[in-house]
Amino acid sequence: MIRARAARWAFWLGLAAITAVLSLNGKEISQALGWTWATRYPQAWQLNLDRQISAALKWLLEEASLGPFRFRDVTRLISALIEAPYTLLRGLVVEGFAWGQGQQAVPILPPMSWLPVILGAGLLGLRLGGARLAVLAAAAFLYLLLFGLWQSAMVTLVSVAIAVPLGVLGGAALGVAAFRLRWVDRALRPVLDLMQTVPVFAYLVPILILFGFGPVAALVATVIYAMPPMVRITTMGLRSVPDEVVEAGRMAGCTARQLLWKVQLPSARRVMMVGVNQVIMLTLNMVIIASMIGAGGLGYDVLTALRKLDVGRGVEAGFGIVVLAIALDRLSQAAAALGPQEPGDRHWLWRNRGLLAWLAVVVASYPLALIFPALAVYPEGWQLSTGGFWGAVVSWINLNLYDQIEAAKVAALTYVLVPVKTFLLGIPWAWGLVLAAAIAGGIGGWRLGLMALAMTGFIVSAGLWPQAMVTVYLCGVSVVIAMLIGVPIGILAGQNDRAHAAVTVVLDTLQTLPSFVYLIPVVMLFRVGDFSAMIAVVLYAVVPAIRYAAMGIRGVDPQLVEAGIVSGCTRGQLMRKVKLPLAMPSILLGLNQTIMLALSMLVITALVGTRDLGQEVYIALTKANAGKGIVAGLAVAFIAIMSDRIITAAIARRTAARESHA
Amino acid sequence: MRKMLLASVALVLAQAVTVGDLRAEVESPDPIRLTTHDWSGQVISATIMSEVLRKAGYNTELVQADYLAQFAGLKTGDLHLAMEIWATTGTDALEEATATGNVVNFGETGMIAREEWWYPAYMEERCPGLPDWRALLDCGEAFSTVETAPNGRYLGGPVTWGGYDEERVEALGLPFEVVHAGTDAALFAELQAAYERQDPIILWIYEPHWAPAKYAGRFIEFPPYDPACYSDPAWGENPDMAYDCGKPLGPIWKAGWAGLEGKWPGAAKIIRNFSITNDEMGAMVYKADVEGVSIDTVVAEWMAANEATWQAWLN
Numbered sequence: 001m002i003r004a005r006a007a008r009w010a011f012w013l014g015l016a017a018i019t020a021v022l023s024l025n026g027k028e029i030s031q032a033l034g035w036t037w038a039t040r041y042p043q044a045w046q047l048n049l050d051r052q053i054s055a056a057l058k059w060l061l062e063e064a065s066l067g068p069f070r071f072r073d074v075t076r077l078i079s080a081l082i083e084a085p086y087t088l089l090r091g092l093v094v095e096g097f098a099w100g101q102g103q104q105a106v107p108i109l110p111p112m113s114w115l116p117v118i119l120g121a122g123l124l125g126l127r128l129g130g131a132r133l134a135v136l137a138a139a140a141f142l143y144l145l146l147f148g149l150w151q152s153a154m155v156t157l158v159s160v161a162i163a164v165p166l167g168v169l170g171g172a173a174l175g176v177a178a179f180r181l182r183w184v185d186r187a188l189r190p191v192l193d194l195m196q197t198v199p200v201f202a203y204l205v206p207i208l209i210l211f212g213f214g215p216v217a218a219l220v221a222t223v224i225y226a227m228p229p230m231v232r233i234t235t236m237g238l239r240s241v242p243d244e245v246v247e248a249g250r251m252a253g254c255t256a257r258q259l260l261w262k263v264q265l266p267s268a269r270r271v272m273m274v275g276v277n278q279v280i281m282l283t284l285n286m287v288i289i290a291s292m293i294g295a296g297g298l299g300y301d302v303l304t305a306l307r308k309l310d311v312g313r314g315v316e317a318g319f320g321i322v323v324l325a326i327a328l329d330r331l332s333q334a335a336a337a338l339g340p341q342e343p344g345d346r347h348w349l350w351r352n353r354g355l356l357a358w359l360a361v362v363v364a365s366y367p368l369a370l371i372f373p374a375l376a377v378y379p380e381g382w383q384l385s386t387g388g389f390w391g392a393v394v395s396w397i398n399l400n401l402y403d404q405i406e407a408a409k410v411a412a413l414t415y416v417l418v419p420v421k422t423f424l425l426g427i428p429w430a431w432g433l434v435l436a437a438a439i440a441g442g443i444g445g446w447r448l449g450l451m452a453l454a455m456t457g458f459i460v461s462a463g464l465w466p467q468a469m470v471t472v473y474l475c476g477v478s479v480v481i482a483m484l485i486g487v488p489i490g491i492l493a494g495q496n497d498r499a500h501a502a503v504t505v506v507l508d509t510l511q512t513l514p515s516f517v518y519l520i521p522v523v524m525l526f527r528v529g530d531f532s533a534m535i536a537v538v539l540y541a542v543v544p545a546i547r548y549a550a551m552g553i554r555g556v557d558p559q560l561v562e563a564g565i566v567s568g569c570t571r572g573q574l575m576r577k578v579k580l581p582l583a584m585p586s587i588l589l590g591l592n593q594t595i596m597l598a599l600s601m602l603v604i605t606a607l608v609g610t611r612d613l614g615q616e617v618y619i620a621l622t623k624a625n626a627g628k629g630i631v632a633g634l635a636v637a638f639i640a641i642m643s644d645r646i647i648t649a650a651i652a653r654r655t656a657a658r659e660s661h662a
Numbered sequence: 663m664r665k666m667l668l669a670s671v672a673l674v675l676a677q678a679v680t681v682g683d684l685r686a687e688v689e690s691p692d693p694i695r696l697t698t699h700d701w702s703g704q705v706i707s708a709t710i711m712s713e714v715l716r717k718a719g720y721n722t723e724l725v726q727a728d729y730l731a732q733f734a735g736l737k738t739g740d741l742h743l744a745m746e747i748w749a750t751t752g753t754d755a756l757e758e759a760t761a762t763g764n765v766v767n768f769g770e771t772g773m774i775a776r777e778e779w780w781y782p783a784y785m786e787e788r789c790p791g792l793p794d795w796r797a798l799l800d801c802g803e804a805f806s807t808v809e810t811a812p813n814g815r816y817l818g819g820p821v822t823w824g825g826y827d828e829e830r831v832e833a834l835g836l837p838f839e840v841v842h843a844g845t846d847a848a849l850f851a852e853l854q855a856a857y858e859r860q861d862p863i864i865l866w867i868y869e870p871h872w873a874p875a876k877y878a879g880r881f882i883e884f885p886p887y888d889p890a891c892y893s894d895p896a897w898g899e900n901p902d903m904a905y906d907c908g909k910p911l912g913p914i915w916k917a918g919w920a921g922l923e924g925k926w927p928g929a930a931k932i933i934r935n936f937s938i939t940n941d942e943m944g945a946m947v948y949k950a951d952v953e954g955v956s957i958d959t960v961v962a963e964w965m966a967a968n969e970a971t972w973q974a975w976l977n
Contacts, residue, residue, distance in 0.1 A: 103716060104691065209738075213725055213732070291726075292700070293728060293731070294726040296726060300726070306847050307951075308950075308952075398858055399859060410808050519848075524851045524854060524855035527852055528817060528844070528848050528852055605844075609821075622729075623822065624730050624731050624755070
């Protein structure tokens with residue numbers, strides 16, 4: 001036992017020592033040996049996969065055919081199918097309906113007034129969760145109205161209303177298929193990993209060509225990004241249905257289909273609602289990127305405001321996305337908690353009185369809007385605005401606190417960022433291959449080691465080793481800082497209900513506030529460069545670090561805490577010996593998610609000029625080089641997948657060790 | 663007859679109904695799709711073009727699309743017209759697209775793109791001799807930051823803009839380090855912050871844009887660009903290296919789907935006639951971006967004030 005442990009230590013220490021020597025002296029060693037290829041991957045060895053992918057895509061987009069139809073015709077058909085309900089909804093709340101085309105068009109029905117929309121949100125809240133939720137939902141929409149974001153918010157809402165059902169239904173269908181057919185499950189897993197980790201920018205160009213320019217392409221990209229959690233959670237939910245329940249269904253004589261629809265899916269409903277919630281959140285996360293390719297809406301407002309350096313307007317529109325996300329999230333959570341309702345014995349008219357009253361208001365609102373134009377278009381004079389407030393805040397900080405900020409930045413750069421960057425960039429790629437395989441193999445066994453070797457090999461052979469190292473450096477430093485900040489806050493929030501409530505609001509905001517909103521002020525204060533990028537990444541990636549730590553501490557069995565107190569633990573001992581060890585799996589899961597989010601921010605940090613894989617993806621996008629984008633996107637995905645598998649293996653080992661110990 | 667406030671530019675503009683002043687039957691009632699990008703000047707050009715085409719009876723639609731990704735749509739006919747392809751950043755993409763035969767260059771917009779190193783006026787005291795580029799040779803220190811000292815820090819545009827600034831620094835022996843901003847929003851965010859503090863800054867600025875109008879400052883006067891400068895090392899200051907000169911000026915072109923001319927011949931003629939000057943555009947961009955006037959209002963004001971100009975395009 002002790003010898004095995006000593007061998008482990010020797011293995012890790014040796015690995016670290018060799019890495020240090022090679023990183024610091026790699027150039028000299030390789031020059032002395034005449035192996036210059038070992039530090040700088042020769043161009044002649046590159047696989048040029050990007051060109052092959054580009055060629056394959058070109059063929060797929062321009063020539064591939066299914067029978068008499070070109071592949072593109074098929075995707076265009078799908079595009080038309082999605083566009084029809086989108087146009088309908090958009091006509092209803094944004095543009096109104098008209099007969100004919102363009103200037104010859106005769107308007108038939110104006111867009112719905114804001115009054116019934118706000119009222120509808122309130123009534124829905126009332127029905128799902130009572131008065132508090134009603135106030136919250138109505139207030140969220142009122143914010144959008146008062147700050148003059150109504151039109152944009154409705155455009156975004158329509159996109160959400162199309163993307164979420166598509167993501168939920170598609171995800172649930174795939175999840176069910178994966179649950180029932182083993183091979184689907186196997187085939188789907190790597191695809192889901194890629195869908196979650198390849199940056200959206202990497203596949204935007206092919207999507208634009210396949211689905212046409214405009215909101216539909218943005219919707220498709222959104223659905224691809226937002227669907228994976230639904231698939232995973234559906235499969236998980238169906239698997240977790242207790243055997244007794246399924247057995248009871250069988251005994252009642254259910255066919256396989258009946259079993260699925262009447263027994264398994266209803267039992268998994270509660271779990272599946274978590275997936276719905278995730279789809280909503282991720283859809284709203286995509287609002288900014290979607291607006292870059294024609295979705296319009298609040299994301300477009302944020303982008304245009306910040307391009308004019310109108311920080312105030314950017315913040316207002318950004319918070320528009322936040323309140324919309326929070327309202328939709330709380331409504332969907334309430335719907336999940338509600339469960340199926342017993343039909344009462346009263347007449348259905350009475351049961352649906354809220355709905356009927358609302359419909360009456362909708363109908364009445366059209367003639368009323370003709371009489372009172374303020375109902376149709378909320379007058380500009382009544383709008384609120386933070387005006388120059390946020391801009392003034394940034395200016396004030398810029399003028400008064402700049403020296404302190406600069407000092408902190410210089411310290412961080414000299415003592416942390418630059419040394420780490422130099423160290424990682426110093427590692428020769430050839431040793432990098434060995435290192436990746438050794439770390440993965442040492443923790444997760446030889447299979448994982450082989451996988452890491454193959455993935456790192458892909459990155460190296462694409463000629464992306466230096467960019468990958470910059471990525472690891474930027475994300476690594478940010479993740480460490482995010483964990484150092486996040487875990488203590490999470491532990492605090494886990495023990496104190498009031499702190500928990502406050503932290504939750506902040507986390508929801510950080511998660512849905514488009515990072516672009518704070519990226520520009522950050523650049524103003526910290527200049528273009530790695531430090532600004534790091535701050536943006538930490539702000540975004542700290543969320544799961546806090547959330548999972550709090551969840552872990554809250555999940556500790558109170559009886560165990562009680563036992564600790566009885567056996568005379570001090571508060572510090574209670575934390576160190578009882579709560580923290582028990583919360584550790586959850587904290588590690590948080591680490592995993594923090595890494596994922598940090599990697600997903602890379603594309604955003606490319607906007608402030610980092611030189612990592614995110615920048616490669618971004619350059620490929622702006623040059624419309626689909627192959628290059630996909631290769632760089634895959635490189636990001638592989639780093640994410642490797643770190644995910646290694647951490648999962650570490651958690652599994654820990655739990656196994658604990659169980660054998662007990 | 664109600665005019666709706668359309669906040670999003672991606673909206674169909676076919677709303678405000680003005681039946682009655684239709685000039686003539688047009689070749690096709692299908693909407694002509696103009697692309698809009700993410701900078702106000704371009705949205706203004708597209709909106710003016712769209713308004714003028716509508717006066718001629720055509721239906722138009724403004725579609726938001728990425729500046730370079732839009733060529734894929736122009737080739738297939740998903741999109742019909744792009745109003746601003748800058749010679750400085752879009753030449754390669756435009757040439758590639760026109761070579762396929764599916765995209766046509768509809769001529770110059772009248773605006774001339776200018777890109778160059780730019781510094782705020784207060785730097786002239788700290789670096790005597792500006793705007794002549796030779797002054798920079800002794801001013802590395804004046805423009806330096808902690809990260810780059812003793813060299814100056816030059817904030818370049820996104821990597822994708824090209825511009826050969828690293829080469830320029832080397833060829834002219836400038837004591838500067840080139841740092842790239844990822845987007846132009848980041849570029850101007852830094853300018854705004856430095857300007858407020860009166861801190862040293864020198865960066866890539868382009869015209870037409872609101873920044874040179876909002877902030878007092880000047881472009882560096884490099885040896886004027888000559889095609890030979892970029893291709894022939896012997897040319898210019900440094901006999902051994904190319905790029906020892908300023909950046910080229912270039913026209914801003916209109917480009918469109920090749921089928922546009924067949925489907926709406928009348929519209930194609932109006933599009934070719936469209937012409938606007940740097941000064942006019944600069945004034946409109948200033949109104950929209952600095953004074954915060956909505957683009958629709960800015961365009962409406964221009965249309966009212968320049969009726970003779972755009973009426974002439976129609977004939």
